[in-house]
Amino acid sequence: MKHAVRSLFALSVMALLLISLSACQDSTPAALNINDLRSDPGAFTGTLTVTGILGAYSQHDPQIFGIMDKSELQCTSPNCNKFYLPVRFAGPTPAYGDEVVITGSFMPGSSLFAATELKVIRNHNL
Structure with a gap:
């Protein structure tokens, strides 16, 4: 009888731990x-979350800026072929060198990323 009670108690504790761990995981x-x-x-559809570093501003539209990959920080020569993803965001524009995480989607028929959320992680001195 004691063995059955201990087994039931152990199973209950394990079940609670599993439930706690699954509730704490970020989905x-x-x-x-x-x-x-x-x-x-264009191959990416739906809502996406993207991370990058602000490295360019549009001269024609203050709501559009370009973000580059974080790996581009390693390239210091003028011959770097950096790719800037154009982003449109209606909120406050982050600063040059800000590492951002943005959520949004590509505008139909375009490579312009329409961000609905933007979070600044930190600033890199570019």
């Missing part, structure tokens, strides 16, 4: 890097 998918999108941005 948010990992953010894509800019280089993940570089070859074919």
